[in-house]
Amino acid sequence: MNEEQFKESPLLTVRATEVAGVVVIAVEGEIDVxxxxxxxxxxxxxxxxxxPALVADLTQVSFFGSTGISTLISAHELADEQGKKLHIVAPQRAVKxxxxxxxxxxxxxxxxxxxxxLSALKPVPSE
Incomplete structure (x- = not known):
């Protein structure tokens, strides 16, 4: 998968790339209703x-409230239904x-x- 832009609006841009077989979705802007x-x-x-997994990169998210929390809970439930892992990248206080x-x-x-x-998704080599 090459970089693919799903959606761009004044409030939000969502892009997907594949890194080492894992889809990384980068979200930039506001997650709201x-x-x-x-x-x-x-x-x-x-x-x-x-x-086997999806990484949601929320590093560039500028607004994140109750709707954002609900969105991540829904994404987590989707991951469980699909039998996949969901890793969230959220270093900034506005999301974390x-x-x-x-x-x-x-x-x-x-x-x-x-x-x-991504490192957390790699199997740990056994000795």
Whole structure:
């Protein structure tokens, strides 16, 4: 999969790339009631690939409230239904803090960088 732009609007841009067999969806802008469906559509398409997991890179998300939290919970449920893993990259306070305060961070696999999220998906070699 080459880089593919799913959707661009004044509030949100969603792009997907494939890195080492894993779809990485980069979200830039605001996740709110007007844009949440676009994010979930991208997640659904990402889970349609043959890879074992999906990484949602929210590093460039500038607004993230209750709708964003609901969106990630829905994405997590989709991952479970598909038997795949979902790793969330959210280094900035605007996204990480609401997830921590609500306890959702305890359910999701959160990482500070895409590289960390991808590394966590690699099998650990046994000795």
């Amino acid at each position: 007007d844009t949440a469906d676009e994010v979930l559509d991208a997640v659904r398409l990402g889970f349609g690939s043959a890879g 803090r609401p997830l921590q305060v609500t306890g959702v961070a305890d359910v999701l696999a959160l990482y500070d960088t895409v590289d960390e999220a």
